[in-house]
Amino acid sequence: MNDTAMYYGSYLHLDKILHSQHPVSFEEGNEPAHDEMLFIVIHQAYELWFKQILFELDYAMGVFQKETINDNSEDLNLVRHRFRRIIKILELLNQQVNILDTMTPMDFLAFRNLLTPSSGFQSMQFRLIEAKLGLQMNNRHQKDYYKRTNEGGFTQPDFQTINTTENGKNLLQLVNNWLERMPFFDAAYWNNTASSDWQEHPFWKAYRAIYESGLTEREKSKLADFDYVFFEKNPEQANSELLAALKGSFSTAAMRAALFIMLYRDFPVFQTSYQLLDSLIEIDHLMSNWRHKHLIMVRRMIGMRVGTGNTSGAGYLEGALNKHYVYRDLSGLSTYLIERRKLPKLPETLTHHLGFRMG
Numbered sequence: 001m002n003d004t005a006m007y008y009g010s011y012l013h014l015d016k017i018l019h020s021q022h023p024v025s026f027e028e029g030n031e032p033a034h035d036e037m038l039f040i041v042i043h044q045a046y047e048l049w050f051k052q053i054l055f056e057l058d059y060a061m062g063v064f065q066k067e068t069i070n071d072n073s074e075d076l077n078l079v080r081h082r083f084r085r086i087i088k089i090l091e092l093l094n095q096q097v098n099i100l101d102t103m104t105p106m107d108f109l110a111f112r113n114l115l116t117p118s119s120g121f122q123s124m125q126f127r128l129i130e131a132k133l134g135l136q137m138n139n140r141h142q143k144d145y146y147k148r149t150n151e152g153g154f155t156q157p158d159f160q161t162i163n164t165t166e167n168g169k170n171l172l173q174l175v176n177n178w179l180e181r182m183p184f185f186d187a188a189y190w191n192n193t194a195s196s197d198w199q200e201h202p203f204w205k206a207y208r209a210i211y212e213s214g215l216t217e218r219e220k221s222k223l224a225d226f227d228y229v230f231f232e233k234n235p236e237q238a239n240s241e242l243l244a245a246l247k248g249s250f251s252t253a254a255m256r257a258a259l260f261i262m263l264y265r266d267f268p269v270f271q272t273s274y275q276l277l278d279s280l281i282e283i284d285h286l287m288s289n290w291r292h293k294h295l296i297m298v299r300r301m302i303g304m305r306v307g308t309g310n311t312s313g314a315g316y317l318e319g320a321l322n323k324h325y326v327y328r329d330l331s332g333l334s335t336y337l338i339e340r341r342k343l344p345k346l347p348e349t350l351t352h353h354l355g356f357r358m359g
């Protein structure tokens, strides 16, 4: 064969990839542990998929970084398509836990001590995915764990990379800015009756009244939450705990646009934007599903022992599971939906501008 002809193995650099599995227990002086090979292969497979997820996230962030995005161009559609890809990969990563489950706790014990103090905790790519999605250091469970550069923590260069990424713009902020730019409520589309007081804006006034009339007696307090989330109006009996729970990562203006998109999602013009928001919610859920599956697997594998990375183990993972949602604000919008048949009819000027006609 011609030396320069493309060849499967060399194109894929299989010489490197397939020679990168080196079970420590196979080294001289140790007792070979059969399952260590699976343990290595599965981690490597995860890391390859993490790489692909980061690649897709970078693309999406590049689009949202543009000063203006033409909603009718291919840009947003490609982001939507690539978010779907991330979702499929995450579904696969959830499935992969089942393969690791074929290793029993005793099989794991055979080589576990040889791994100390390394741990999946140190997966830099996983941390970059979290950071790019928008997880901030201050919102991390037991954040001091992340600052360790001694044993069980990150190397200095990895720590640096994670920090630099965290300090840069993340997808959440970029999506927030994109939502803020939506012109839905401009006075020009509302017969110039829009008011700077959001509660007096024709759309919000009508919507708030419909929302209120749909609340049951027990749900009445939700109206104050509504006012806070969409108008930044502090609830009368607000304590700092309630405000902290309501205060999301998205701005009030972005929340208004996101709800509007969710409400009118069935109109073609909103389809792509809606699917983008829905994909972010789905990505968040799948990340969380993975954390849960990993936690259950860890409980079975090591019980209540501390992790090789020296966190409290299952206790730490449970805290991270509960706390590390990034797009909680978007999934929380369901609290403020109303029945489709009650949706306020939009003014002609707006529907015309957006390029669709209702009725």
Ligand code: HEM
Pocket (backbone or CB within 6 Å): 042, 043, 046, 047, 100, 108, 118, 119, 120, 121, 122, 123, 126, 291, 294, 297, 298, 301, 302, 306, 307, 308, 309, 310, 311, 312, 313, 314, 316, 317, 320, 321
């Ligand atoms: C026998 C199998 C496994 C056990 C017993 C295990 C155990 C643990 C424990 C105890 C932690 C907490 C940190 C620590 O103290 O070590 C952790 C974190 C982590 N592990 Fe695993 N793990 C296993 C497999 C995997 C696999 C296959 C992956 C895939 C990449 C993975 C990725 C992670 C990640 C990303 C974290 C950080 C999670 C977070 O901060 O929310 N682990 N693991």
